Amino acid sequence: MAESDKYLVELCLDGRPDEFRHLVRRYQKAVTAYLASKSGNRTNIEEAVQETFVRAYFNLSDLKKLESFPSWLLGIAKNVAKEQLRNKADFAELDSSTEPQTKEQNTEDDFELQRAFAKLPDSYREILLLRFYANQSCQQIAENLDMPIGSVTKTLSRAYSQLRQLLEVQK
Amino acid sequence: MICTEIRELFVDYLEGLLSEKQKLQFELHLKTCCDCKNEFYQIDMINQRLTSAAKKISIISIENAVFDKIICKQNERLKQAERFNRGLKIMRKIMKNRITKFAVAAVILIVVILSLNIFEKTVPTAFGIERVIEAYNNIRYLHVKEYRANRQEPWEFWIKSNEQGNIDKARYYLPETEDGPKLITWTPEKAEIWFKKKNSHLIFQSIKIEKWMKTLIEQSQPKLVMEKLLEKQKAGIIDVNTITPANKQEPAVIHVTYKIIPKQELYFINQATNLISSIELYDDNSSEPFSLREFYEYNVPIDDKMFTLKDEIPENVTVVDQLNQLIGIPQGDMTDEDAAKETVRQFFQALIDKDYKKAGLIYAGISEEKAKERFAKLNVTAIISIGTPVPLPECGLHSFRVACEVEIVGADGQKKIWKPYGPATRSGDDEMHPDRWIIHGGI
Numbered sequence: 001m002a003e004s005d006k007y008l009v010e011l012c013l014d015g016r017p018d019e020f021r022h023l024v025r026r027y028q029k030a031v032t033a034y035l036a037s038k039s040g041n042r043t044n045i046e047e048a049v050q051e052t053f054v055r056a057y058f059n060l061s062d063l064k065k066l067e068s069f070p071s072w073l074l075g076i077a078k079n080v081a082k083e084q085l086r087n088k089a090d091f092a093e094l095d096s097s098t099e100p101q102t103k104e105q106n107t108e109d110d111f112e113l114q115r116a117f118a119k120l121p122d123s124y125r126e127i128l129l130l131r132f133y134a135n136q137s138c139q140q141i142a143e144n145l146d147m148p149i150g151s152v153t154k155t156l157s158r159a160y161s162q163l164r165q166l167l168e169v170q171k
Numbered sequence: 172m173i174c175t176e177i178r179e180l181f182v183d184y185l186e187g188l189l190s191e192k193q194k195l196q197f198e199l200h201l202k203t204c205c206d207c208k209n210e211f212y213q214i215d216m217i218n219q220r221l222t223s224a225a226k227k228i229s230i231i232s233i234e235n236a237v238f239d240k241i242i243c244k245q246n247e248r249l250k251q252a253e254r255f256n257r258g259l260k261i262m263r264k265i266m267k268n269r270i271t272k273f274a275v276a277a278v279i280l281i282v283v284i285l286s287l288n289i290f291e292k293t294v295p296t297a298f299g300i301e302r303v304i305e306a307y308n309n310i311r312y313l314h315v316k317e318y319r320a321n322r323q324e325p326w327e328f329w330i331k332s333n334e335q336g337n338i339d340k341a342r343y344y345l346p347e348t349e350d351g352p353k354l355i356t357w358t359p360e361k362a363e364i365w366f367k368k369k370n371s372h373l374i375f376q377s378i379k380i381e382k383w384m385k386t387l388i389e390q391s392q393p394k395l396v397m398e399k400l401l402e403k404q405k406a407g408i409i410d411v412n413t414i415t416p417a418n419k420q421e422p423a424v425i426h427v428t429y430k431i432i433p434k435q436e437l438y439f440i441n442q443a444t445n446l447i448s449s450i451e452l453y454d455d456n457s458s459e460p461f462s463l464r465e466f467y468e469y470n471v472p473i474d475d476k477m478f479t480l481k482d483e484i485p486e487n488v489t490v491v492d493q494l495n496q497l498i499g500i501p502q503g504d505m506t507d508e509d510a511a512k513e514t515v516r517q518f519f520q521a522l523i524d525k526d527y528k529k530a531g532l533i534y535a536g537i538s539e540e541k542a543k544e545r546f547a548k549l550n551v552t553a554i555i556s557i558g559t560p561v562p563l564p565e566c567g568l569h570s571f572r573v574a575c576e577v578e579i580v581g582a583d584g585q586k587k588i589w590k591p592y593g594p595a596t597r598s599g600d601d602e603m604h605p606d607r608w609i610i611h612g613g614i
Contacts, residue, residue: 017241024234033228046233053237054244110224132225138186153182160182160214167217 002026005144006066013060024053027070030133031077034125037118038081048084052077067146070134071126078122116166124159131156172196177207181214300401300411300425303438306445307394308336312473315391318463322347325465328391329473338388340478356478357384361494363480371537372484375493378605393447393466397438400427415442422448444469489541498536499607502598511560511571511596514608518594519577522551535609546614553578555588563595570597572613 003022011019031052035045056076063072117125130136130144138156142149177200183189184197201208311332316325324346331340343355351368362380364373389395403409407430414424425438437451437460446469451460476482500517502510514533521530531542555578560571572593579589595613598605 017238017245020241021234021238024237025232028233029225029228033225036228046231050233050237050240053233054240057237057241058244110220110227113220113224128221132221133228135225138182138188149188153186153188156186157179157182160217163217164213 004067005069009060009063009066009069012057017057020053020057023069027073027134028053029135030070030129031073033117033133034074034077034129035081037114037125038078039084044084048077048080052080055080065146067144070130070144074122074126074129112167112170113163116163116170119166120159120162123155124162127152127155128159128163172200174200174204174207177201177204178210181211184211185215185218299413300397300404302445303425303440303447304394304397304401307397310394310446310469312470313393314467314471314473316465316467317391318465320459320461328387329477330388330392331473331478332392336394338392340475341384341388342473342477343387354480354483356480358478365480365484365488369489370485370487371489371491372480373491373493374495375491391464393450396447396450400425419443489537491536492538493536493604496532496536497604497607498532499598499604499609500533502606502608507569507598508560508571510598510608511573512557514596514610515557515573515575515594516554518610519551519554519575522546522549523553533610534614535611549589550580551577551589552580552586560596561593566595566611567597570595570611 005023005026008019008022012023028049031049032045035048035052039045039048052073056073059076063069065072117128120128127141130141131138136144138149138152142152145152177197180189180193180197184194189197201211311334313330315328315330317328318325326346327344329342330338333339339358341355341357343353343357345353345355350366353367354365356363357380360376361374362376362384364375365371366373389399400409400411404411410428410430412426412428414426416423419442421442422439423442425440427436427438429435433454435453437453438447439449439451440446441448447466449466450462450464452462453459454461500510500514505513518530518533521527521533525547527543527546528539530546531537531539534542534546537545555576558574560573563570563572572595574590574593576588576590579587581587591614593613594610596608597611598608
């Protein structure tokens with residue numbers, strides 16, 4: 001089994017920056033999906049994803065609960081997205097009035113889902129990102145977030161319900 | 172199991188978390204309950220859409236890019252820390268001096284008081300030039316050291332300002348110059364220079380020294396330095412970036428890049444006081460600064476004795492007082508060339524007449540005693556010729572070398588013709604008395 005986030009963060013804090021590569025690999029997709037839900041511009045997303053990880057690395061010592069690395073990381077991504085929004089004015093929150101610019105590039109993208117996903121509360125979005133984009137099992141999520149597996153499945157269940165409602169409203 | 176129980180297990184079923192028994196019960200219920208079956212179908216659809224969306228996100232690995240950025244940033248930080256440590260190293264060197272230990276203790280006390288005042292008023296956000304300028308409003312004393320790559324020892328400046336913020340008094344120690352070590356004290360009324368190598372003490376005031384002092388002060392008084400920066404920023408000459416480390420013990424850095432010329436400047440600011448701790452100047456892409464200025468002892472009162480040379484210079488020094496006596500000869504209606512010739516003529520005539528007071532006054536203003544000590548042994552008895560003055564632009568706009576021949580009597584009692592290298596004469600706006608001509612060398 002892969003090393004836990006906590007263990008990897010500890011190694012990084014111990015002066016082994018190379019171990020941070022595992023965390024980048026593990027959460028790159030989740031951070032990308034999160035930032036994609038905040039923007040339609042792919043070029044900026046990649047920059048923002050890199051910035052998120054670099055910033056996370058240099059602030060690892062501020063991470064109080066090592067288990068909550070993913071939620072903390074997404075918090076950083078949120079700040080990065082906000083800053084880009086302020087600086088470039090092209091990092092727009094997705095809503096019914098904005099169409100992602102990538103629509104022409106890939107007609108198979110599920111934009112309805114992306115739009116609904118963007119409107120989810122952070123806690124629900126976070127758990128879906130971990131489950132689907134970081135490809136973690138409920139067991140792994142429970143371990144990484146230091147919570148009982150029952151709480152993970154309940155949160156997932158609520159996230160599905162809310163996503164379903166949002167999708168229905170959009171129709 | 173009833174419907175509500177079944178619906179709570181949707182996620183567990185999808186995640187494969189049910190026991191075999193639970194799984195059978197779950198599937199059996201869905202076969203018989205259309206509502207639950209429909210509900211489960213909806214959730215399953217979302218699950219599939221999410222799985223599919225996640226698969227579609229094609230990403231290029233950014234692992235290496237992130238890692239490169241981390242290393243790059245870490246190097247930058249190390250470099251910064253190194254600069255900070257270098258400052259500390261210099262500080263430690265100074266701390267070895269017993270007197271400065273007290274001074275440093277006083278600085279710490281003042282820094283604490285200042286920082287208390289600052290934090291009571293505002294919570295700092297980002298560093299701006301304006302804030303640094305503001306912090307200098309109450310600073311009346313400062314001490315600066317300027318290190319240069321080509322110098323063994325730093326140049327050292329002490330500055331005292333009055334309550335209006337104007338410079339009252341200054342002291343400069345320049346250990347390495349073309350003329351050897353120089354110690355300068357300055358007030359708006361009087362400048363004194365002790366040329367240690369020549370052992371001469373010049374007391375004067377001139378537009379030239381005024382300008383020179385003004386430049387030095389502008390470069391070393393942090394408030395003036397910052398005001399100039401602000402002007403340059405407004406004029407679009409420079410880009411200014413500030414780095415404010417979260418750790419308040421680390422200095423904030425104002426990074427200035429010139430847009431046209433290859434010049435960069437780093438200003439390290441103490442985050443507690445908003446005062447500059449050091450300035451580094453870079454003239455190209457070099458990683459080493461060509462100039463490093465360290466600022467010490469903010470607001471530690473400097474004894475007035477530091478701003479006068481009276482107690483420091485040796486007794487046998489040649490005093491050149493241009494302030495308290497009228498030196499040289501007046502230009503009157505003469506042309507520059509004629510005035511230069513006349514200066515040389517009158518100087519040698521004074522030597523012939525053994526009027527050493529007059530000779531001293533023409534010779535830049537040295538004392539009668541020193542003039543006698545220096546020129547009596549020449550035993551000049553007659554002027555044979557005075558040549559055409561040749562301009563000496565390197566010594567000033569109104570500076571000439573005047574070749575001449577004089578008759579002297581040697582130690583053996585024989586008359587000889589002596590051709591001095593060529594007395595150099597000078598007048599001009601840069602001098603203490605712009606309309607009077609003096610000899611400043613060449614004999």
